[in-house]
Amino acid sequence: MGVPRPPDGTLTLSLINISKQFGPVAALRGVDFAVTPGEIHALLGENGAGKSTLMHVAFGMTAPDAGRIQVGGRDVVLRSPRDARYHGIGMVHQHFTSIAELTVRENIALAAGRLQVGEVLRGLDLDPEALAGDLSVALRQRLEIAKALATGARVLLLDEPSAVLAPAEVEDLLSRVKAFVRAGGAAALITHKLGEVFAAADRVTVLRQGAVTLRAGISEVTRDSLVTAMIGGPPPGREQGAPSRATAMRSTAAVHLGTVPIHAGELIGIAAIEGQGHRELLRRVVREHDAVAFIPEDRTTEGMIPEMSLAENIALGRDEDSRWTRGPWIMWSAVREHSRGLMQSFRIQATSSDAPAASLSGGNQQRLVLARALESEPPPRVLVAENPTRGLDIRSTSEIHDRLRRAARSGIAVLAYSSDLDEVLELADRVLVVREGRVVEAPPGADRRVVGNLLLGIPGSEAVR
Amino acid sequence: MKTLPVRATATAGLALLAGFAVLAIVLHLAGYDALLAIGALFRGAFGSTDAFVSATLVRAVPLIILGLGIALAFRAGALNIGAEGQLYAGAIAATWIGLQVGSWPAPLAVAAVWSGAAVAGAMWIVLPVLLRLRFGVLEVISTLLLNFAAEAAVSYAVTGPLRESSGTYPQSDPIAASARLPVLPGSRLHLGIAAAVVLAIVLWVLFSRTVWGFRLRAAGLGPRAAEISGRIPVKRVLGVALLWSGALAGLGGGVEVSGVTYSLFQNLSPGYGFAAIAVALLARLHPIGVVVSGVLFGALEAGAQGMQREAGVPAVAVAVAEAVVIIAVLLAEAAARRSPSRQPATPVAPG
Amino acid sequence: MDIELVLAGFLAAAVRIATPLLLAATGELINERAGVMNLGLEGAMLAGALAAAIGSVAGGPWLGVLVGVGAGFLVAGIFGAVVIGAGAQQIIAGTAVTMGSIGLTGMVARTAFGPEGPGLTIPTFGPLPIPVLREIPVVGPALFEQSLLTYLSWLLVPVSGWFLFHTFPGLSLRASGESALAARAAGVPVDRVRMLATLGGGALGGLAGASLVLAQVGTFAERMTAGRGFIAIAIVVLGRWRPGGVLLAALLFGGAGALQFAFQALGLEVPYQLFLAMPYGLALLALAGVGGWGRSNAPRELGR
Secondary structure (H helix, E strand, C coil): CCCCCCCCCCCCEEEEEEEEEECCEEEEEEEEEEECCCCEEEEECCCCCCHHHHHHHHCCCCCCCEEEEEECCEEECCCCHHHHHHCCEEEECCCCCCCCCCEHHHHHHHHHCCCCCHHHHCCCCCCCCCEHHHCCHHHHHHHHHHHHHHCCCCEEEEECCCCCCCHHHHHHHHHHHHHHHHCCCEEEEEECCHHHHHHHCCEEEEEECCEEEEEEEHHHCCHHHHHHHHHCCCCCCCCCCCCCCCCCCCCCCCEEECCEEECCCCEEEEEECCCCCHHHHHHHHHHHCCCEEEECCCHHHHHCCCCCEHHHHHHCCCCCCCCCEECCEECHHHHHHHHHHHHHHCCCCCCCCCCEHHHCCHHHHHHHHHHHHHCCCCCCCEEEEECCCCCCCHHHHHHHHHHHHHHHHCCCEEEEECCCHHHHHHHCCEEEEEECCEEEECCCCCCHHHHHHHHHCCCCCCCEC | CCCCCHHHHHHHHHHHHHHHHHHHHHHHHCCCCHHHHHHHHHHHHHCCHHHHHHHHHHHHHHHHHHHHHHHHHHHCCCCCCCHHHHHHHHHHHHHHHHHHCCCCCHHHHHHHHHHHHHHHHHHHHHHHHHHHHHHCCCHHHHHHHHHHHHHHHHHHHHHCCCCCCCCCCCECCCCCHHHCCCECCCCCCECHHHHHHHHHHHHHHHHHHEHHHHHHHHHHHCHHHHHHCCCCCHHHHHHHHHHHHHHHHHHHHHHHHHHHHCCCECCCCCCHHHHHHHHHHHCCCCHHHHHHHHHHHHHHHHHHHHHHHHHCCCHHHHHHHHHHHHHHHHHHHHHHHHCCCCCCCCCCCCC | CCHHHHHHHHHHHHHHHHHHHHHHHHHHHHHHHCCCCCCCHHHHHHHHHHHHHHHHHHHCHHHHHHHHHHHHHHHHHHHHHHHHHCCCCHHHHHHHHHHHHHHHHHHHHHHHHCCCCCCCCCCCCCCCCCCCHHHCCCHHHHHHCCCHHHHHHHHHHHHHHHHHHHCHHHHHHHHHHHCHHHHHHCCCCHHHHHHHHHHHHHHHHHHHHHHHHHHHHCCCCCCCCCCHHHHHHHHHHHCCCCHHHHHHHHHHHHHHHHHHHHHHHCCCCCCHHHHHHHHHHHHHHHHHHHHHHHHHHCCCCCCC
């Protein structure tokens, strides 16, 4: 199968001088990256740095414009994931690629390219006849790994595998990867979380704007040196005079999440694992209150209409605003003027207010959604944000965090959900955990471990109320 | 709303050209004299002022009205493929009412006929609307199936309740004179053309300058975002759009009866309901564009008759050209979706 | 009136009428499971019917079948090229393909058969009785004195089931219909799979049209398929996208079509337009009834 294996079954994957251009954007510039047996090599970088592109090249999903790929020392050409699999490379994708309507066995069979997969199922603790869609998130992740291994992979590429897992589940995942690597496998771990790098990696490479800025063994780096390599400067500081612990106005609650009251001016962080009901609770808040500003999770399908212009998107949900409507009529010139104002104050970069929203970058699209949410007449009393910084680079993320804090300071009750526990802890005055549809409050000053246990419902962790 | 972009017009022109080209090739392969046939087609449509006014424009009227209804539905994200059946429902109602209003003053009689036709058209689409909203049944299939049911209903009507008094042919008696539309002297062009143009302008204003139109467009272009961020009741918007779509198609049937046929019989429509889909798509769902493409397709239909007369080609062959036009527009839209520089073009086809 | 005779006659007619529906629906089942809804199926059937008529006149019913299948294949090929190859919107493209087929067959039929049509000049398939089974009372003559094409349509039911659920190509096909993204990530050539499924579906649609002419009606008339292709799509929904369900649903529609004869045999007077409209009304009812709990069974990629 593929390149002849050395007798101990190990394989090295080498990406040499890889370059890739998407139109005017240079996604990768002369990148070297090697994954050797017995080690976990972390690929670190912020969103948009080129990590995903490099992995797509490694897995045959994209062809590089220049550079070579070597497996086991021999040059190979990867025209598709099939070729990559053939050469012993497996990928565990960020977004689950199991098919919910098929069983575990069928999903593995599909990945393996044959119907007989009995031996892969052994030792996995997964029910072969269960529908993939019925599995918990952590088990689906296990299925993803099983699929990669079913093809006989000796090199595993893990693309941000912990994005949706609780801390204890992440530990389980990383220990499985370490076991794989100890048995002679090679693994590349793509992530933007420093904690994981220090927890699992033997070696780390940092990408920034498509080029390698740091390559070292794990013992040679510090947190700060990694962050500097990632963003090309010191970590962005907080806005001046903005203590995150705002003095909440202890009057009547502005809104309730479940049974927990939330007051005006508070910035509430919400932590939850997928499927525990946080979305339903949050969206009920949106539905049941007027004067609610909402930043939905999926901006391209829920937050805006890509084919409509920036101005039209601003008018979405604001079509009874007296600034540009008179009875049944809309005055588009007024909408455009307002939009231009928003483009300035929120630093939204676009060719004009008539540009289709699809032509904006991810960060600008999120600014658009945020601008519309915050600048309504009358101003909102509650702001609900679902993963507002997902997929954004560090600077945009920092900017959005500041906006959220500013909104809270101006008296709005802010509910911010993030699947990134660290983000929740950093932002919030109070942390609420949603589990099985119910809301519990984390004790003040709780750290990752405590909140993580609350997420998993581990008994013995203290919760307020 | 922005002015009609150059790209859309160019696409439309190329699509038409493709339609004619394929038709010519097919005619040739089937053994017909393709050049004679295409020439006859043009002569039938534009050969003389009379041809243009009495043949082309007359056929343009139902195509425009139905095309507007289909464009309205498409813009809301709903696929009304049952305009043919709704037209027949409208025609049945129009005939029945037209037979009753002999003693009424003409404007009232015509108003009754037209409103009755529109209501009948809306009623013919009610079932698909309910099926979609309550059971999630694709309106494509349900409206499509009802086309056939409508044809059966017409057959029943003209052999039964609405059969002419002499009982000779399967057709109805002619409707009362007061219900018949005034015509341009010396031609067969009737008042319906004014209605068509007025409707087009009304729809254009609705889409570009009203809240209702904006919400409809948003529901069609991004139903989830419209629901969540726009607080638009997408299901209700869809249902209302479909009902209006059916009403317009029914009105088209009523206009045909009161302006052209003056009675009901089978195969009253040479496939207007399907040609109107091509009309709407070619116009990229723009109401004023529908008027232009309605005239073009009216020319096609009128020309088809000429083609049959002069070159012996069955008129139905023109459906080949219409199909190619639709496919050409879809291909252009697919190509535009792929290109990195996304134009703010009106997405033609929902979904 | 001998009730047994009427029942046997009714069942036989039901099976005969169901055959083209079953063939077309089985074909559509395959491509819908791959994620493609082919509204051009009606056009494929019609083209298959005309091609079969011409082929049979030229060289006997088997040539008719071959040409009919080929015509369906070609029509589906055009649809596939436009929708899968170029990425055009499925529903409208399918409608356009059917429109084009109506125009094309109308034209070609006139050239081939003149304005009156072929009448009864087309060589057809006679019934092929199965020796022992035909002796069974009532059911025997109904089920086992049918044409070869009917037996073939039944055979395709378990064959398609085995293909879909017990082979690797079938698994790839189903994966393509549930999630093209995930299937591609697993290495499935989704576009190629869908194209093959569409071509197969079209071929069966052509076969269905051929059987309509050669084993049921016996002649060709313009627009003779009268929406059977669309009813086949409703049958797939009613059958919950499973071969067995499709068989039952097709028989149901066959029964509805045979009802006309049963009523006539029993001397009941009903306007014939009611029977004309019944299959379509039944299809709507079926869609609504299934809609409540059946839609979740639809391959998720359908209609996207």
